[in-house]
Amino acid sequence: MSDSKHLQDLVTQVRRDILRQVHKVNSGHPGGSLGCAEFFVALYQKLMDRNDSFSMDGKGEDLFFLSNGHISPVFYSVLARSGYFPVEELNTFRLLDSRLQGHPTTHEGLPGIRVASGSLGQGISVAIGAAQTKKLNNDSHLIYTLCGDGELQEGQNWEAIMYAAGNGIDNLIVTIDLNGQQIDGSTENVLPLGNVKGKFEAFGWDVLEIKKGNDLDAVIEGMQEAKERTGKNKPVCVLLHTVMGHGVDFMMHTHAWHGKAPNDEQLETGLAQNPETMGDY
């Protein structure tokens, strides 16, 4: 099997995992999770230099922080399928006594998670801190983080964005999931984000766009380009254009599935559109 086919199969399987996790407990956030399946697979399977075993300190490896913690289903699926914990544990998503809390936490000791997220707007700051420590430790590895686009409405982000540029945090790649949707509707209707690229550039960031954020090859190529732009005294921002709900036709191009689980029939439809490739958990 070619590497490309394998990764595409993994993306499809991750989409099945997302749908099955949220369906089982009738809660969770499938929309943004589905839209970011390609990004997570690319990150964990192609881009990040990761150690074999998990340690909180993450010395000598690239680190990832999820700022928009509500897309935990895609994060958990990719972590499990990248070997951080047994895939069967996806069965415990959002259940009592589970390590797979509704939003990611370190509290229950789930390997792969280095900070709690869910209350929005905090991930870039944490990522900057981790990036500073990498520099202090003379560790040349990179820090990645993902934020939602609606999340940019939180003010803390702009404190962090100003700091990173002002202090040349150039071992950091912040990706913004530009799907144009948030809970109450489109970002355009809720609170327009304006020119996101122009804003990051005005703050002093090096910005690149991945127009086809649900095309695995395009994501890999774009993120590799982002990697090449690190180390040049500027933080790097990737604007990742995705479709919320991608891969499940009735969930696409709407905010309706931001935080709603499919019923039995909808699950079957969604799974039929994403046939089993690597074995369900």
Place this chain on the structure above:
Amino acid sequence: MKKYTDSGKKDTRSGFGAGLTALGKSNENVVALCADLTGSLKMDEFKENHPDRFFQVGIAEANMIGMAAGMTIGGKIPFTGTFANFSTGRVYDQIRQSVAYSGKNVKICASHAGVTLGEDGATHQILEDIGLMKMLPGMTVINTCDYNQTKAATLAIAEHDGPVYLRFGRPKVANFTPEDQTFEIGKAVQLQEGNDVTLVATGHLVWEALQAAETLNEQGISAAVINIHTIKPLDSEAILKSVRKTGCIVTAEEHNFLGGLGESVARELAESTPTPQEFVATKDTFGESGTPEQLMEKYGLNADAIVKAALKVIARK
């Protein structure tokens, strides 16, 4: 009675600064972050000695707390510095999620606590910070009484693995604890033995409690004085041991009586040893502009207020 001598008034924030300077030399993992108040927090010397380990974040406290949480990943021990108000209320959710819930080894160091920062007024005088911080699971809450103890506490919290809130202040207050003390987190310090009333104080009101005990002694009343520098975890055994002897207690703190040391003590007593208690604290109010002495007098936070509370609580026995 034991005699305590003020070796010369000093501000507790300078004790923090001195502790941080010492840590800079002794522990290479200690890093410091400040939100545009380097001089006020007395962090200048650390900054000069270790420019590579000092991070000026600007007027952006939320980012500072998040960065501090991130810096622990890879083994650094971040000390954040700003006023108590901006260290707690302004960044409560950042502390809650990124530091406390995430179990990060961040030391939140807060100066200018309470009304005694003085003339700046209530926008800067937080009286709710102990309550906010002690409610966070896993957070250690420390309020030191003088320069020497603040320096010792600063050194001690670097050795403690876990989030800490260290509270100190702006005014120059009596410096009476030993210069070479070892600071034990969670261990109360019994300053006076006594049989008639227990005075439990935190922060610079410990000195006021010692003065109150002397006044009470002149009236033939034997007052125990306990310095509670660590509000959480609370050394309840030290308090219970004393009240079993005295049968009544006064708590004293520069903080709202809602959520402060007094409430923590009251809960401990209610659970095992119901005891008459009086609260020397602010009474659900904001502060205002004035000199520290004027404000302590107006808000009932001095030795006179402790004496009155002691006489009142003894009468309730």
